[in-house]
Amino acid sequence: MKLGLGILGAFAVIAIFGPLFVGDPTLQVAVPMSSPSWAHWLGTTGQGQDVLAQLVCGARTSLVIGIFVGLSQIAVGALVGTTAGYFGGWVDDVLTTIVNIFLIMPGLPLMVIIAAYLPTGSLTIALVLVVTGWAWSARVIRAQTLSLRDKDFVLAATVSGERGLRIIVAHIMPNMTSLLVSSFIGATLYAIGAEVALEFLGLGDVSKVTWGTNLFWASNDSALMTGAWWTFVPTGACIALVGFALAMVNGAIDELGNPRLRREDAFLAEAAARGVALGVSTPVLRREA
């Protein structure tokens, strides 16, 4: 958790302040494809641009899109999920069918067909990612709403005459905060990955500097063939680091919201400390995953 938050914090600082310290990432500053040196720590691209500058400026655009898409996905997902889960009946049937259709459709071809028709730009990418990704959060939020709907405090609110909208917003949503946060993180993770993939295909604005377009240009300038590893390895490593950090934080939040996981760890640690071997005769807490 701490490591994950630390990595995320570091990237946030880089994204906010980093671009002030590096030069213009679109300027040609040296011989194209020169390997890392003191003047250019991560070398230059096929167009002679500084890779470090591109990496730092790319962090800003990529993370902003990721977070924006994550938030929008949760908003749509929560709206659909809670409505379907709370009202049930035919509303639920219709919404669940729509959610399932979006879940089953392969994401990439759908993204490509939408992005190909709209004018290129960050807004298009964001829109495409929300359209293709919202169903995942809608599904888990619906499931959670279903299980909360029959709880006593919701029944009490219903009996005291509160309206559906108020029950959803004031009673159900606060009780799934950890789920909302973890699906926000999941959505952001998805958004960053899918954004990079789309831009790698050349569907973004290729004149903008983002992590995805960095990889697009690396591939276009045949970085693999010329052995210019520095044009694509750092970008991929950064994406992976952000993704890994998000996944770690997500796991830690799961553990916070699910005391059983913590209890099992504590139990196993205790058993190990006392030198007790766990066998089938000590099934206590084994059930919980």
Next chain:
Amino acid sequence: MKYLARRLAFYLVAAWASITLAFIIPRLMPGDPAQALFARFHGKLKPEAIESLKEAFGFTHESLWSQYGSYLRHVLTGDLGVSVSYFPAKVGDVIATGLVWTLFLTGFAVVISYALGTFLGIVSAWRRRGWIDRTLPPLFVFLGAFPFFWLAMLLLFVFGYTLGWTPVRHAYGDDFTVWSVLTHAALPAITIVIATAGSWMLDMRNTMIGVLGEDYITLAHAKGLHPRRVMLRYAARNALLPNITGFGMALGFVLSGSLLTEIVFSYPGQGYLLIQAVHSLDYPLIQGLFLTITMAVLGANLLVDCVYVWLDPRARGGAK
């Protein structure tokens, strides 16, 4: 059977929805969609041919409903229009050339990755806190954080270009032999396995741990059954059921990744056609690919449902 009929109905609705989406999306585009769509054909096709193509896409001057009807008629009879970048080949024929390769590569890689991941999941849940359980899950979470296609780039760079162990592009060499096809498929397949095996493993591990806590497992142990028999016949078999439904859901995601892998390796499948279509703004081909890939995923899911019904008697009785 009621279960299968319900699933079939859902897939039909999903198929109709995706066909309709492909009709609506171009019409949401700012400006005159037909103009942009067919501008690229000018100089290539006779005006009459363009007119008939417009009709295939439903871009006539009639009302939206009759446009939709004409579009549906063409799609349902398999007429997806003419490709721009592979002019004058029909979209259907262009897609058919890539279909075999995608099915071969993705099919094999997904089966291997699913089998391997599931097996590792079983072992790691069975030997809780053993070395497999301690090392592999974090490793797979770490690998899963890398973009799918970037892993492909890295593997291609290291094993293809730097070490020279594997071919670097296409699906076969100058000679079309089994060996050449296999060596060309090896690295892309390994990429897909590395990138996807982890999620199968983690899924299986989690359901398996849940099943291991059930009373009938304790009973099986108490009866003195061989541990391996308990692990495979009692625990794994039951844990497999929810895992199989997850398999269907994840197929679309896996396929998206393998399309990107194809692009990196210049593997002549659907993914490679897709990037060609994107670069030359070949709208008929993009739409054809979208429809074909979606239908393939729906078909695969129907297959998974059949397997599920075969495995789980409860689904057969309609008790679900």
